[in-house]
Amino acid sequence: MFVQRGSSRSRVALAGALSVGLVFGLSACGDSDDDTGADTGASAAAIDCSPYTAFGDLKGKTVTIYTGIVTPEDTPHKESYVPFEKCTGVTVKYEGDKAFETQILVRAEAGNPPDIAYVPQPGLLQNLVKTGKAVEAPPEVAANVDKFWGPDWKAYGTVDGKFYAAPLGANVKSLVWYSPKEFADKGYQIPTTLDELKALSDKIVADGGKPWCAGIASGEATGWPVTDWMEDFMLRLSGAEAYDKWVKHEIPFNGPEATQALDGVGAYLKNDQYVNGGLGDIKSIASTTFQDAGLPILEGQCSLHRQASFYAANFPAGTKVAKDGDVYAFYLPGKDATSKPVLGGGEFVLAFSDRPEVKAFQTYLSSDVWANTKAKLSSGWVSANKGLDPANLTNPIDQLSASILQDPNAQFRFDGSDMMPGAVGANSFWKQATAWIIGQDTKTTLDNIEKSWPK
Known part of the structure; x- marks a missing residue:
């Protein structure tokens, strides 16, 4: 799925992806045969209702959801709840709000939270738990998460040693786009290590091409694609433990690990032999929108x-x-062919009520049954749920993302800038990354970001 963050970065980055998801999602849905208009092909499929009988007679009960996923992207979500509603007699009321990330804290602190919130960042999840209004996940949900997700995912839904929130959807950032025809025509192989990626880049140069194209312009969020590059290289060159410490500022932003990572990115983005294919020189990266940056592949x-x-x-x-x-x-790729660091994002299901119908719905959302139901309804959505059958996903990129997330060697880490203080992750990191692209050296760039970290 996607990270619905308040910044212009995610609003712009995800708008196109979500609209495509709608097209595929609607094509997967059948006509309504229910006067509510909610019935779909997915709802017609029978599911095992026995997991929900333990919660008692739930007929006539209501569960409220609050989320930043809004119209029209909310349609497949609502449709995916119908099998649960038919099993239990529960009505699920969905509220999408573009101001979710600020309003959910206001509502929680005021004592007026929804039954369930879809929370898009671990930091926000922690802040909501600190209000004292969130409740721990029931044992049935914990059991599903232990069965269907890796420990990295469960850790993001855990606060102060207590498990609160099961993962929902996910997205993968650790991807490289390419032309299959060009690779076939020129005999290029998909690299399985960072060394092979570098060798491939050199081979393309030797063949007379510019291997890489890039663009980081994104309005007020200009620079964010560099932060993703750097986070990917932090994971690959220094490992997940060092990455976690860097994100939490337990090691300095300008330490040797970060220096190695940004210099690693520079070996690609600040190499005039490598960039900026079809778009200009190195500095053109700063003025090219991220939306346009990959289009020269087609040419x-x-x-x-x-x-x-x-x-x-x-x-x-x-x-x-x-x-x-x-x-x-x-x-x-990672440093070697067996290590599988994955950078991405996702959402978590946090409850503010422990009523039986809420716990039953949490159990449904954490199941393989829901993941496969949702997969059949929309494109542009994927989950790290290991019970998800990739064959149920409706497009090849979703299937690729699922295979990466489900790899037993995958070490998933959330986008680092999304978890850093706003003064860094949504300000100095972007701005200094842009300055670095247009000529500022690595040391000055990292020193300036380090200085911006709130004391």
Whole structure:
């Protein structure tokens, strides 16, 4: 799924992806045969209702959901609840709000929270728990998470040693876009290590091409794509433990690990032999919008573009995104072929009530049954739920993302800037990354971000 963050970064980045998801989602739905208009192909499929009998007679009960996922992207979500409603007699009331991230705290602190909130960042989840209004997840949900997710995911839903929130959807940022036809015609192989990625880049240069294209312009959020690059390289070069410490500022932002990571990114983005295919010189990266940055792949002007799964929506209508299509993506490799660090985002299901009907619905949302129901209803959505059958996903990029998330060696980490204080993650990090692209050195860049960290 996606991270619904209040910044212009995510609003702009995800708008196209979500609209594409709507198209695929609607095509997956059948006509309504119910006077509520909510029945779909998914709701017609029978599911096992026995997991919900333990919660008692729930007929006539209501569960409220509050989320930042709004019209029209909310349609597949609402449709995915119908099997649960038919099993239990519960009515699920859905409220989407673009101001969710500020209003959910206001509502919780005022004692007027919803039954369930879809929380898009671990930091916000922690703040909501601190209000004292959130409740721990029931044992049935904890059991589902232990069964269907890795410990990294459960840790993000845990606060002060207590488990509160099961994961819901996810997105993958550790992808490199490419042209399958070019790779086939020129004999290029998908790299499985960082060394192989560097060798591939050098091979493309030797063949007379510019391997990489990039763009970081995004209005007030200009610079954010560099932060994703750097976070990916922090994970790959220093490991998940160091990444976690860096995000929490337990090691300095300008320490040796961060220096190695940004210099690693610079070996690509500040290499005039490598960039900026079809768009200009190195400095053109700063003035090229992130939406346009990968399009030169279609013209053969560059071969590689590092960007998240949602980037699929930015290719022109009619572009075939598939292994045998006009464009596709591969996993940004780790140091070696066995390590699988994954950068991304997602949401968590946090409850503010322990009524039986709420616990039953939490159990449904944490199940493999819900994940597969939701998958059949919408494109542009994926989950790290290991019970999700990738065959139920409706497009190849979703299937690729699921295979990455479900890899037993995957070490998933949330986007670091989304978890840093706003003065850093949504301000100095972006601005200094932009200055770095147009010529500022690594040391000055990292020193300036370190100085901006709130005392």
